[in-house]
Amino acid sequence: MTSTADPALKSLRTQLSGAVLTDGEPGYDVARSVWNGEIDRRPAVVVRPAGPADVATALAYAREAGLDVSVRGGGHNFGGAAVVEGGLCLDLSSLAAITVDPDGRTARCGGGTTWAQLDAATQAYALAVPGGTVSHTGVGGLTLGGGFGWLTGKHGLSCDNLLSAELVTADGEILRVSAEEHPDLFWALRGGGGNFGVVTEFEFRLHPVGPVVHLGLLFYGLDDGVAVLRHARELLRTLPGELGVLVAGLNAPPAPFVPEAFHFRPGYAVLIAGFDGEEQHAGAIEAARSGPAPLFEFVSPIPYVELQRLIDGAAPWGILGYEKAAFAEEFTDEVIQVIADFLPRKSSPMSIMPIFALRGAFAEAADDGTAFGGARRTCLAVNIAALAAEPEPFAADRAWVREFWTALAPLSANAGGYVNFMAEYEADRVRTSYGPGKYERLARIKAAYDPRNVFHHNANIPPAP
Numbered sequence: 428m429t430s431t432a433d434p435a436l437k438s439l440r441t442q443l444s445g446a447v448l449t450d451g452e453p454g455y456d457v458a459r460s461v462w463n464g465e466i467d468r469r470p471a472v473v474v475r476p477a478g479p480a481d482v483a484t485a486l487a488y489a490r491e492a493g494l495d496v497s498v499r500g501g502g503h504n505f506g507g508a509a510v511v512e513g514g515l516c517l518d519l520s521s522l523a524a525i526t527v528d529p530d531g532r533t534a535r536c537g538g539g540t541t542w543a544q545l546d547a548a549t550q551a552y553a554l555a556v557p558g559g560t561v562s563h564t565g566v567g568g569l570t571l572g573g574g575f576g577w578l579t580g581k582h583g584l585s586c587d588n589l590l591s592a593e594l595v596t597a598d599g600e601i602l603r604v605s606a607e608e609h610p611d612l613f614w615a616l617r618g619g620g621g622n623f624g625v626v627t628e629f630e631f632r633l634h635p636v637g638p639v640v641h642l643g644l645l646f647y648g649l650d651d652g653v654a655v656l657r658h659a660r661e662l663l664r665t666l667p668g669e670l671g672v673l674v675a676g677l678n679a680p681p682a683p684f685v686p687e688a689f690h691f692r693p694g695y696a697v698l699i700a701g702f703d704g705e706e707q708h709a710g711a712i713e714a715a716r717s718g719p720a721p722l723f724e725f726v727s728p729i730p731y732v733e734l735q736r737l738i739d740g741a742a743p744w745g746i747l748g749y750e751k752a753a754f755a756e757e758f759t760d761e762v763i764q765v766i767a768d769f770l771p772r773k774s775s776p777m778s779i780m781p782i783f784a785l786r787g788a789f790a791e792a793a794d795d796g797t798a799f800g801g802a803r804r805t806c807l808a809v810n811i812a813a814l815a816a817e818p819e820p821f822a823a824d825r826a827w828v829r830e831f832w833t834a835l836a837p838l839s840a841n842a843g844g845y846v847n848f849m850a851e852y853e854a855d856r857v858r859t860s861y862g863p864g865k866y867e868r869l870a871r872i873k874a875a876y877d878p879r880n881v882f883h884h885n886a887n888i889p890p891a892p
């Protein structure tokens with residue numbers, strides 16, 4: 428435990444405009460908490476910077492004190508990469524200021540902003556940045572690893588919409604990074620994760636969205652798995668690419684839009700979000716209805732901010748979580764069979780298998796235009812997540828995730844999966860995720876900006892020799 432009387436720490440406190448928290452001080456336990464309730468790490472020091480200069484000062488202190496550094500955006504990495512035992516945690520929740528330029532259609536936000544905060548600010552002008560599907564996740568980690576959600580088909584990944592970033596390097600240099608300034612670093616930031624520095628501010632392109640959009644949810648029984656997934660395959664071949672489509676294996680939540688008889692019923696959901704008016708969405712729902720009969724459905728206009736919160740309750744703060752993921756080309760018969768075999772075997776009602784259909788604008792982007800790991804063609808990101816409030820079903824479902832993924836991996840286009848869906852960072856999976864070309868380019872950029880690998884509590888790309 429770092430002593431609060433430590434002279435170096437005292438000096439750090441006087442140099443910073445932001446806060447320093449150590450064990451026992453008010454706020455320390457909140458600052459070290461992350462979304463996954465399984466993670467319980469005690470950093471020696473937590474710094475809540477007031478701006479980039481504070482970040483540089485904290486990094487210099489960590490170097491002098493020989494402390495490992497972690498960066499906490501929204502705290503949602505499943506493995507708890509945001510906190511490091513006995514090290515220095517830069518808790519960026521203090522950097523959440525947002526400015527929206529509705530005429531220029533850009534928004535700037537601090538490196539620790541959550542999607543709920545950014546969506547609220549941009550929706551005041553009926554504008555949005557494509558984000559994820561759970562509003563309490565951080566803009567930071569999600570964007571730096573890529574970031575997909577409801578708007579990906581229409582406007583691409585979160586990182587595709589990044590215009591510039593303010594970044595503090597491992598050596599404390601404060602850089603503005605964009606297509607014009609440090610273009611190599613700008614490429615790496617869009618998919619390469621937290622490897623290259625601390626982003627204190629993101630600048631995004633905004634798109635007109637809502638404020639009211641359209642949602643359709645069709646829920647099917649567990650026994651209909653093969654038929655439902657074959658139907659989803661046909662739908663994905665024909666539906667317009669700009670619709671947001673999510674196929675999930677889950678237990679129906681006890682939500683107001685679920686008839687009581689089906690609360691907690693295991694099964695499959697096909698969710699379709701439309702952003703281009705009622706007619707287009709109604710056409711997609713009609714197509715969805717042409718398959719097996721759903722147990723129930725919910726089709727309604729919905730405020731965009733509500734869509735962004737729709738599945739928040741399925742993954743609350745403090746839950747125990749473990750995940751693995753893989754990219755698949757599509758719902759081939761073999762992929763469908765693995766899913767239909769494994770989904771019924773989960774133990775915890777909260778464990779979930781969300782499958783993100785990556786299409787439209789996602790697939791139109793150039794493969795080497797960003798560092799995003801995963802090819803830019805129409806495909807599926809299959810996530811298998813163990814979620815439970817209690818240790819017993821959690822242990823069983825951790826094994827379920829591993830077995831499920833092991834069966835799926837040989838059938839997948841990229842078994843490395845998505846760097847943001849890794850509860851454990853195995854080096855070979857990170858390399859597989861990026862593929863050799865991108866990985867080597869990232870490693871060279873890492874060597875230029877972080878040769879000592881200060882930022883390694885992440886999907887780490889060690890610097891090229």
Ligand SMILES: Cc1cc2nc3c(=O)[nH]c(=O)nc-3n(C[C@H](O)[C@H](O)[C@H](O)COP(=O)(O)OP(=O)(O)OC[C@H]3O[C@@H](n4cnc5c(N)ncnc54)[C@H](O)[C@@H]3O)c2cc1C
Nearest residue numbers: 500501502503504508538559560565567568569575621626
């Ligand atoms: C419930 C839940 C739902 C999710 N849904 C989606 C989804 O719909 N789509 C999707 O794409 N992903 C989704 N994810 C995955 C998500 O993208 C990752 O967990 C991501 O790491 C979350 O970012 P964070 O800032 O909250 O995480 P943190 O744990 O705070 O950060 C993870 C890592 O990112 C880096 N980092 C974060 N912020 C910064 C910064 N400002 N500067 C430098 N490095 C930084 C650090 O290396 C850190 O270790 C979800 C995760 C959860 C838990």
